[in-house]
Amino acid sequence: MINHIYQLVSPGVFSIEYASTDLADKVILRPQFMALCHADQRYFLGQRSQDVLRKKLPMALIHECCGRVLQDPTGTFAPGARVVAIPNSPQSPDPIISENYRRDSRFLSSGYDGFMREYIDLPADRLVSCDGVPDHIAAITEFVSVTVQAARRFDRLAHARRDRVGIWGDGSMAFVLACTLRSLFPQIELHVVGKNAHKLSMFSFVGATHFADDLPQGFSVDHAFECAGGEGSYYAIDDIIRTIEPQGTVILLGVSENKVAINTRDVLEKGLTLAGSSRSGREDFVEAIRLMGDPAVQNRLNRIISIDDPVCQMGDIERVFRTDLNTPFKTVFEWRM
Numbered sequence: 001m002i003n004h005i006y007q008l009v010s011p012g013v014f015s016i017e018y019a020s021t022d023l024a025d026k027v028i029l030r031p032q033f034m035a036l037c038h039a040d041q042r043y044f045l046g047q048r049s050q051d052v053l054r055k056k057l058p059m060a061l062i063h064e065c066c067g068r069v070l071q072d073p074t075g076t077f078a079p080g081a082r083v084v085a086i087p088n089s090p091q092s093p094d095p096i097i098s099e100n101y102r103r104d105s106r107f108l109s110s111g112y113d114g115f116m117r118e119y120i121d122l123p124a125d126r127l128v129s130c131d132g133v134p135d136h137i138a139a140i141t142e143f144v145s146v147t148v149q150a151a152r153r154f155d156r157l158a159h160a161r162r163d164r165v166g167i168w169g170d171g172s173m174a175f176v177l178a179c180t181l182r183s184l185f186p187q188i189e190l191h192v193v194g195k196n197a198h199k200l201s202m203f204s205f206v207g208a209t210h211f212a213d214d215l216p217q218g219f220s221v222d223h224a225f226e227c228a229g230g231e232g233s234y235y236a237i238d239d240i241i242r243t244i245e246p247q248g249t250v251i252l253l254g255v256s257e258n259k260v261a262i263n264t265r266d267v268l269e270k271g272l273t274l275a276g277s278s279r280s281g282r283e284d285f286v287e288a289i290r291l292m293g294d295p296a297v298q299n300r301l302n303r304i305i306s307i308d309d310p311v312c313q314m315g316d317i318e319r320v321f322r323t324d325l326n327t328p329f330k331t332v333f334e335w336r337m
């Protein structure tokens, strides 16, 4: 079968690659709704290093998507089944290391073609049913699964005093993480620390919100999550180290192109645990879909989703990327290519 793959060839420039897709033992999926991630924008805008761009492009972007099954030779899914696609693809089993941290795992849209294609071919275990979750919300399942993975890391690493937990950042990641923590740990008092009044006003379901440059006197948290990313990571991590209680755990989620200086003296003195959390695996997707089945969670996620016009022709691809630059949270669009 000849497939159309819509690749970024250089920053801002897309072109079609015609590739033969093997129908043998893979599920064939028609992508329907997609969502943009900052990682896609960094390629589109040429914000990765020249070396990385040279190695990874041309490449189809997008790793957040849902669609319908066209055919499944394994019999796992019926034709027409609604599913979300897992971009992480482990190449070998490992009883210790999670699939999203394995050296040999491939991530579709970082070195391998992402989901901007006419058809997606994946092994059946890389798809999860999204029945019960509307399409435009199912489109961001990968993003939700990243926060489930972070919550899992937190639960494994953080000591049992979990009265107050801080989330640094007021963007999509912070918002979705707050939703996930609210569902999984309803007893925890969540404190969101951000920079933008409008964005912070969206977090109506957390314990309290604060401006990063105006934290209350004596403010402290037992544990913290960093969801600022970019240049904001440095300031967020520094604030966290200053305000967290001794032996707290810090889960780092923000991606930064540059190395970030860390006040290790205070990390040592307080006995802090710093843990990275990146991407997600099948079990995170399954849990994400379970959480997203809750109407209260759907209502919250709806608040941060902007639906752009469908993508029907090449020029529309660039349009959604440009629209997303002016969208405060998540941009979702229907894929009709």
Ligand SMILES: NC(=O)C1=CN([C@@H]2O[C@H](COP(=O)(O)OP(=O)(O)OC[C@H]3O[C@@H](n4cnc5c(N)ncnc54)[C@H](OP(=O)(O)O)[C@@H]3O)[C@@H](O)[C@H]2O)C=CC1
Binding pocket: 037, 038, 039, 146, 168, 169, 170, 171, 172, 173, 174, 193, 194, 195, 196, 199, 212, 227, 228, 229, 230, 231, 232, 233, 235, 236, 252, 253, 254, 255, 256, 277, 278, 279, 280, 328, 329
């Ligand atoms: N670990 C993983 O697997 C994944 C990581 N990410 C990464 O997570 C990060 C956040 O993503 P997303 O929410 O979509 O990005 P956004 O840029 O939308 O959100 C970040 C927000 O944090 C605010 N901010 C900046 N500095 C600080 C600070 N010092 N304290 C508090 N808030 C601050 C920003 O404000 P302002 O814009 O005004 O500066 C912005 O509103 C990105 O780096 C992204 O690449 C995304 C997906 C998966």
Ligand SMILES: O=C(CO)[C@H](O)[C@H](O)COP(=O)(O)O
Binding pocket: 037, 038, 039, 063, 107, 109, 110, 142, 143, 146, 255, 278, 279
């Ligand atoms: O968005 C992500 C996962 O949802 C990660 O940030 C993404 O995997 C980073 O990958 P890269 O920077 O190599 O493209």
Ligand SMILES: [Zn+2]
Binding pocket: 037, 038, 039, 063
């Ligand atoms: Zn992403």
